[in-house]
Amino acid sequence: MPRREQFRCRFLFCLFSLAAGSLCLFAQQLRSPSTSANSSDNSGYVGNQACAKCHAQIYESYMRTAMANASGPATENLIAGEFTHKLSGVHYKIATENGKVVLTFDRPGDPFVHGEREFLYYIGQGRRGRTYLFSTDGFLFESPVNWYADRHLWDMAPAYGSSPTMPLNLPATTSCMHCHLSGVRAPLAGSDNLYPDPPFFFSGVTCERCHGPGAAHALNGTAPIVNPSKLSPTLRDQVCMQCHLEGNAAIERAGKHIYEFRPGDDLSSFVRYYVLTGNVPPGLRATSQFEALAESGCKKKSGDALTCTTCHDPHQSVSPENRAAYFRVECVSCHGEKFAAKHHKNQPDCTSCHMPVSQSSDVAHTQVTDHRIPRHSQSSAAAAAQPSSSAIPTLIPFLDTPDSSKDTRDLALAWQSIVNSGMTMAQPQTERLLQAALPDSPNDPALLSALAFAAQQRGNLAEAASLYQKTLVLDPDSLEAASNLAAIEANQGHFAEARKLWQSAFERAPAKSEIGMNLARLYCASRQFDDARSTLLRVLRFNPDLPPAKQFLSSLNSPTPSCSF
Numbered sequence: 057m058p059r060r061e062q063f064r065c066r067f068l069f070c071l072f073s074l075a076a077g078s079l080c081l082f083a084q085q086l087r088s089p090s091t092s093a094n095s096s097d098n099s100g101y102v103g104n105q106a107c108a109k110c111h112a113q114i115y116e117s118y119m120r121t122a123m124a125n126a127s128g129p130a131t132e133n134l135i136a137g138e139f140t141h142k143l144s145g146v147h148y149k150i151a152t153e154n155g156k157v158v159l160t161f162d163r164p165g166d167p168f169v170h171g172e173r174e175f176l177y178y179i180g181q182g183r184r185g186r187t188y189l190f191s192t193d194g195f196l197f198e199s200p201v202n203w204y205a206d207r208h209l210w211d212m213a214p215a216y217g218s219s220p221t222m223p224l225n226l227p228a229t230t231s232c233m234h235c236h237l238s239g240v241r242a243p244l245a246g247s248d249n250l251y252p253d254p255p256f257f258f259s260g261v262t263c264e265r266c267h268g269p270g271a272a273h274a275l276n277g278t279a280p281i282v283n284p285s286k287l288s289p290t291l292r293d294q295v296c297m298q299c300h301l302e303g304n305a306a307i308e309r310a311g312k313h314i315y316e317f318r319p320g321d322d323l324s325s326f327v328r329y330y331v332l333t334g335n336v337p338p339g340l341r342a343t344s345q346f347e348a349l350a351e352s353g354c355k356k357k358s359g360d361a362l363t364c365t366t367c368h369d370p371h372q373s374v375s376p377e378n379r380a381a382y383f384r385v386e387c388v389s390c391h392g393e394k395f396a397a398k399h400h401k402n403q404p405d406c407t408s409c410h411m412p413v414s415q416s417s418d419v420a421h422t423q424v425t426d427h428r429i430p431r432h433s434q435s436s437a438a439a440a441a442q443p444s445s446s447a448i449p450t451l452i453p454f455l456d457t458p459d460s461s462k463d464t465r466d467l468a469l470a471w472q473s474i475v476n477s478g479m480t481m482a483q484p485q486t487e488r489l490l491q492a493a494l495p496d497s498p499n500d501p502a503l504l505s506a507l508a509f510a511a512q513q514r515g516n517l518a519e520a521a522s523l524y525q526k527t528l529v530l531d532p533d534s535l536e537a538a539s540n541l542a543a544i545e546a547n548q549g550h551f552a553e554a555r556k557l558w559q560s561a562f563e564r565a566p567a568k569s570e571i572g573m574n575l576a577r578l579y580c581a582s583r584q585f586d587d588a589r590s591t592l593l594r595v596l597r598f599n600p601d602l603p604p605a606k607q608f609l610s611s612l613n614s615p616t617p618s619c620s621f
Contacts, residue, residue: 100269101239107263107270110277115263117372122181123261127236130157130175130188135203137210144601146222148201150175150210159190159199161222168600169222175199177259179236187213189228192598195567196228196249222601225567228255231306234315235299238262242313246533246564266295266370268319282319289360293346294323296364301346303329303454305470310500328463329454330470336449340414340424347454348427358390380405448482464493465503472506483510501531509540517544535561539571546578554578562591567598569605576608580619585612 104124108115118124134157138149146169149160156174163169175188179198184206188199200223202213216223227249233240239257244250264270272279284295298317308314312326331347340348346364349355355362367386374382387406388396403409410429451471453463468489475483487510490503497503508523524541527534542557558575565571572595579588592609595602607621 100271101257101262101264102269102271102274103238103258103264104260104262106274109274114371118263118370121370121373122183123265123370125181126260127177127179128259130178131155132178133182134178135186137203139201139210141212141222143218143220144222146601148210150201157188159188159201161200161224163222163601166601168596168606171600173199173224177237179232193566194250194253195247195598196251196255197224197567198226198228198232200224200226221603224601225569225599227567230313230315236261238265240315242315244564246535246560248535248565249567250564261299266319284319285365287320289363291320291322293363294321295319297323297346300364301329301454302344303347304332304451305330305473307466307469307473309466310497310502324455328466328470330451330467331454332449332451332474334447334449340426340428344424345427349429350454352427352429353431354390354429362390380407383407448479448485464489465497465500468493469502469506472510483513486510499530501527501534501537504530505534505537508537512540512544517548520544533564535565535568535571539568539574543574546574551578551582562594566594569595569599569602573605573608576605577619580608580612580617585617588612 104115104119131152134150134152136151138147138151140147144163146161146163151158151160158172158174160172161169173190173192175190177189178186179189180186182203182205184204186203186205189196190199191197198213200213200216201210203210211217212219213223213226229248230240230243233256237256237259238261241252241255241257244252266282266284268282270281273281284292287295298314306314307328307330309324309326309328314327317323317326349362349364367383381404384396384404384406387410391399400409407425410431412426412430414424414426451467451474453467468486471482471486471489475486487507490507490510493500493503494507504523504527508520508527511517511523512520521541521544524537524544527537528541531537538557538561542554542561545551545557546554555575555578558571558578561568562571562575572591576588576591576595579585579591589609589612592605592612595605596609599605604621611618611621
């Protein structure tokens with residue numbers, strides 16, 4: 057995913073971009089206001105051990121699956137290693153020291169890029185790869201380096217292979233943690249990655265992710281529990297969809313969050329997924345199984361009869377040596393023995409031709425199985441055609457529910473997410489959609505903040521300030537609104553107002569370097585050099601390889617402190 061963009065205002069201070077900056081393998085999101093820390097206490101969840109008492113065989117089998125091992129303590133199954141990233145010149149080493157897993161980093165001659173972080177948890181069971189989480193002052197982050205199983209190597213996190221600097225401030229957001237950890241807790245109000253302790257209740261994907269909270273059922277076995285196979289086809293599929301559908305944009309509904317979804321709920325009440333069609337590049341994303349399956353001839357002909365569990369038993373993993381035979385049985389169950397007897401009878405591995413493995417389009421060193429189930433393994437010329445650089449594709453909801461056409465708010469925010477990802481040519485139509493959504497959602501903070509950002513980009517600062525102020529009345533914890541309103545205030549000489557806004561935002565999000573840089577500029581402009589220095593040191597604690605921060609600090613530490621760098 058692209059790095060967070062920065063935009064300059066007329067003078068010194070920068071806008072805080074709405075573009076998402078996390079490296080999770082999921083779609084970019086424009087978040088609605090954060091709920092309080094107590095709104096997601098996961099009461100009623102008891103973990104896999106409670107299920108083992110009555111379902112021992114299923115429990116034993118499930119605990120060997122990828123889902124059950126999707127996360128855990130960093131000390132489990134660590135593959136130590138080290139490498140030097142050529143473009144940045146940073147040397148990384150991952151090793152166990154005194155019972156802890158430690159990442160050390162060093163660039164010779166750079167005192168800021170020299171240190172270590174303790175890895176606390178791993179994310180990813182290791183079949184494709186694995187990343188790690190660490191904490192800095194209580195804020196949870198993703199590792200700048202990942203283990204890639206396909207290539208058996210350590211390398212930079214996705215999208216940072218060509219970066220000349222070290223990314224140490226990649227927030228571990230709920231949209232990432234939701235699909236790898238269980239019982240994820242809401243971050244503290246106004247923060248993306250400052251979680252209560254512990255940040256989640258269970259490692260891996262627990263039974264309850266598919267069956268719902270199990271506390272009442274575990275007491276005596278008579279209280280109802282969700283069986284996905286007995287849900288309606290739509291609700292059944294959404295149990296898998298919550299983690300195996302990515303889309304080009306995923307927009308949380310107003311006042312809702314994906315981690316609040318429970319099996320049996322309507323997923324579209326929590327999040328809307330959108331996909332680009334038409335003028336889009338070929339290739340499959342790492343987490344696109346559900347989208348791909350929907351394009352397959354098998355799904356189109358079978359309809360609701362075909363679902364993920366038609367071919368995958370979530371309670372067990374198939375060993376590599378049995379995989380070809382296992383999936384052939386699943387194919388034959390639909391296509392029939394007569395067809396199988398004459399169709400490549402000497403090739404028992406149906407998936408080698410009809411579900412080929414290819415390189416992921418969004419995650420380096422990672423392969424993805426083609427769930428489009430093509431009839432021919434070779435892509436057609438049309439599928440391989442590159443998109444036009446001038447034509448704007450179409451963005452549609454993945455699930456076309458009866459009310460999806462009315463969700464102008466969600467579609468507008470989805471387009472804004474696409475624009476922030478780099479498709480800037482769609483900005484005019486995006487702003488028109490944002491304006492069209494406003495009459496139906498006049499008090500939606502995410503919509504108001506996006507409109508304010510658009511107005512600020514085109515120089516209408518009065519309109520932008522008014523919209524940001526309204527956003528902050530509705531959602532006082534909005535980082536985007538506070539930081540960008542502060543930029544307007546500072547550029548108009550209202551330093552006290554700007555300082556108050558930036559101080560609050562930087563306290564809640566010290567890893568968002570542009571906020572700290574703006575605050576340091578403000579202190580420097582007011583000749584508060586000590587405050588500027590301490591702010592820059594705080595920026596560099598979370599983002600030690602940020603060249604402007606190092607240059608600015610050097611200017612302040614000169615015999616004659618200077619605000620120029």
